[in-house]
Amino acid sequence: MIRMPVTVSLADVSSYRPGKPISAEYFAQFRQGAGTASDVMFNPPRLRHHVGADETPADMAERAIAPMLARQGPELLDQVDVLVVHTQLPETWFVGNGGQIAARFGIAPEWLIDLANGGCASFVHAIKLAREILQNTRARSALVVNVTNTAGQVFAQHGVRAMAQAAIPGDGAGIAWLTKSDRSPILDIETRHLPRYAGEMTSIANPPRRYWEAGHGEHHIGFTESNIAAVLDRGNRIVPQVTEAVCERIALPPNEIDLLVTNQPNRAFLRNWREALSLPPERHPDTFEECGNLFGTAMPMTFDHAVSSGLAPDGSVVMFAGFAHAGDFAGAAAVRWGGRHTPGDGSN
Known part of the structure; x- marks a missing residue:
């Protein structure tokens, strides 16, 4: 018996921005001096959002899925057998927040995966995992959940907010729904793990201590000027590389991508990536000025905004790309992209 390949589609996407926008001026009043590389890496956006003081990852996920459930109906959750979650700052020791999010959604999926890696590109990582499960099991549909929650909890700390890195991050949540259909098919995926760089982004405190140890000094990301320069160079190269690999396999020149949706660490990366792929700004939407660096949530948040704003016509080839x-x-x-799936369209 010949097994027919299963087509998996991106059926819908929704997102959530917590709280009122916080302006760049808030951080400017605390700002300390920065070097040249820091000025490029951490040139602040106009606005960003911060998670609320008592807002949990499950709260954010529930608020992010609300628009999708309003469109699709709560019956969508009855068909979810796969839940893949990436929480930037898990609030539950050892087990992550996937279980809490599943409980909040009222589901008990056969496949529940908490991603600890993938970072800013975890949306692509999660889509690949979910697609593999849907193609090779009887699972009916999948939810991919990204929660970003360090801006208001780590970077807004009194000892951190004066650093150049503090003004870049924003918080938010994004959710994608994947189904077995050919309405909005996933054409191809390229993922590359580069473990030799895995230890270069660290959490440090002054005086030094491990993050679980009691002591003085707040933890922050341990970037040095030389490290920042290396990350800028590396990121400029690897995102076009993975994009071009996918384009080659689907026989699409990079400059014919209809919509490029990336993570958004800063303006320099956004500019350099579209120039490397010969794409005009209007085909590379972002939410950087309104939301800052959203890390793993940037792709679903930006695509939700693009779809809602009419920037993603049906039939568009959308390329999600990023690095972590x-x-x-x-x-x-x-x-x-074939448009948002709707109840009764035969797509799920």
């Missing part, structure tokens, strides 16, 4: 941390992971995924 100091460059230990990169990925790209191409989707032929």
